[in-house]
Amino acid sequence: MRKGVMRPGHIQLRVMDMDEAVIHYRDRLGLIETDRDDSGRVYLKGWTELDAFSVVLRPADEPGMDFMGFKVVSTEAMNQLKQELVDFGCPVEVIPAGELNQCGERVRFEAPTGHMFELYADKEQTGKWGVQPNNPDAWPEELKGMRAQRFDHCLLYGDDLDGALDLFVNVLGFQLSEEVVDTESGVRVAQFISCSMKAHDLAWVRHPEKNKFHHASFYLETWGDVLRAADLISMHDMSLDIGPTRHGLTHGQTIYFFDPSGNRSEVFCGGDYTYPDHPVVTWDADKLGKAIFYHDRVLNERFLSVLT
Amino acid sequence: MDQATKYKVKDRETGEYFECSQEQSLLVAMERTHPGLIKVGCRGGGCGTCKIRVLEGDYITKVMSKAQVSEQEKQLGYVLACRAYPRSDLLFELAVQEQ
Numbered sequence A: 001m002r003k004g005v006m007r008p009g010h011i012q013l014r015v016m017d018m019d020e021a022v023i024h025y026r027d028r029l030g031l032i033e034t035d036r037d038d039s040g041r042v043y044l045k046g047w048t049e050l051d052a053f054s055v056v057l058r059p060a061d062e063p064g065m066d067f068m069g070f071k072v073v074s075t076e077a078m079n080q081l082k083q084e085l086v087d088f089g090c091p092v093e094v095i096p097a098g099e100l101n102q103c104g105e106r107v108r109f110e111a112p113t114g115h116m117f118e119l120y121a122d123k124e125q126t127g128k129w130g131v132q133p134n135n136p137d138a139w140p141e142e143l144k145g146m147r148a149q150r151f152d153h154c155l156l157y158g159d160d161l162d163g164a165l166d167l168f169v170n171v172l173g174f175q176l177s178e179e180v181v182d183t184e185s186g187v188r189v190a191q192f193i194s195c196s197m198k199a200h201d202l203a204w205v206r207h208p209e210k211n212k213f214h215h216a217s218f219y220l221e222t223w224g225d226v227l228r229a230a231d232l233i234s235m236h237d238m239s240l241d242i243g244p245t246r247h248g249l250t251h252g253q254t255i256y257f258f259d260p261s262g263n264r265s266e267v268f269c270g271g272d273y274t275y276p277d278h279p280v281v282t283w284d285a286d287k288l289g290k291a292i293f294y295h296d297r298v299l300n301e302r303f304l305s306v307l308t
Numbered sequence B: 001m002d003q004a005t006k007y008k009v010k011d012r013e014t015g016e017y018f019e020c021s022q023e024q025s026l027l028v029a030m031e032r033t034h035p036g037l038i039k040v041g042c043r044g045g046g047c048g049t050c051k052i053r054v055l056e057g058d059y060i061t062k063v064m065s066k067a068q069v070s071e072q073e074k075q076l077g078y079v080l081a082c083r084a085y086p087r088s089d090l091l092f093e094l095a096v097q098e099q
């Protein structure tokens, strides 16, 4: 049952060289740089996103994800969920309005996998970038690089997947859309969850360490755009992981590559949809290769072990 | 030394080596001429997959994740091959446990 969590709203990533990182996210992915703050953070967004920003880059001496934030429908819903998070037993902290430019109060909590998440109800809506709100044209002509449309989802690696699923489904109203299950032990080795019609807004793979980051994903419109992204990766000699290919899980068409600090990026298009009455789609763990890389049907070791 | 000079980068354990100019990271040179000798991950100094220990020779490094190579390890010659550039012939050993 949905409980007012609408969508992924932002992600804060740590980067080791800000100039290189801005080239990756702004000029290659094609996000729009919207702001910078006194602590050296850079704010960006995909051009179709209405809110002021969705990606925050923070200078740090190690890469990885600081937190991922979800937008909720109202302050009342946020406060209700805050109480339920406390009752669930999560460490919860309130981050005051303005700590991120143009963003209201945030409720930050730690999931059982060690990852930090946030809920917020208010962020300035500056509108889609480069098109008018009234009688809008299809797209702005000035976009750069891969022309990523929006920050879409994350894949995280962590240990207590069952605890995280309990929290996100029973407290925050997400739905389990897809999973990978070891048929012998019954252990769920990967879980994809949604608070929307998308096949996933967030996913985890089971892993012995807490709080690891696998990738942040950005949405493109067509398979042609994914191939064009692959061209740009070669043109600029960027660090390719794998693709272009298709996932079995969610069936999205995809390419993976790395930012200059080693954080993995994905751009993808297509993919399945999820309604609340849809049963969970299950992949057997012995088909994991096909589940992850539908064409190769073999898992490269890098997918499971290279994390930040 | 001019830019075209190729240094020999040798794995102590197997005796295998590849050549690397001072403009190339050890990892990229390895990938192009002797793939498989060192494991490749992010190529950005973030994941630790390509960690090696240089036993002999000079090199410079670009920024590496502190979570993968501590200050102390750096003093002992540990580097991420994707962030290290040779300034002489090098002798190294792998520093990542086989899983």
Ligand code: FES
Pocket: A262, B027, B039, B040, B041, B042, B043, B044, B045, B046, B047, B048, B049, B050, B051, B080, B081, B082, B083
């Ligand atoms: S390949 Fe990731 S640190 Fe070198």
Ligand SMILES: [Fe+2]
Pocket: A153, A154, A155, A215, A217, A266
């Ligand atoms: Fe993804």
